[in-house]
C-alpha cells in the first residue's frame with residue numbers, strides 16, 4: 001500500500017514537473033516526461049464517436065501530426081494549442097484535433113505557448 005502510494009506521488013510530481021518544465025521549453029525533461037517512449041502511444045480513441053474519429057483522421061493527415069516530433073524545440077507540450085493531461089494521464093489534448101495527443105508530438109500548426 002505505502003509503496004503504491006509513493007509511486008502515485010512520484011508520478012504526480014513528475015507530471016507536474018513535466019507540465020512546468022516543458023511549458024518553459026526545457027527539452028531535457030522530455031525523456032523523463034515520456035517523450036520519445038515508443039511504448040506510450042496516445043492512440044486510445046475509445047472515447048471518440050465515429051464522427052470524431054473521422055475528423056481526427058482528417059486533421060492528422062492535413063496537419064501532418066506525428067507522435068514523435070522531428071524538432072528539438074517544437075513539440076505539443078510547448079504548443080499554445082495543447083491542453084495538459086488530466087491527473088494520472090500521460091496524453092494531453094489539442095484544440096485542433098479530437099482525442100489524445102502525445103506531449104512529444106508535433107504538427108504543422110505548432111505555435112509557441
Ligand code: SF4
Pocket residue numbers: 063065075076077079080081082083093094095096097101105106107108109110111
Ligand atoms: Fe500538437 Fe499540433 Fe496540436 Fe500543437 S497544434 S498541440 S503541435 S497537434
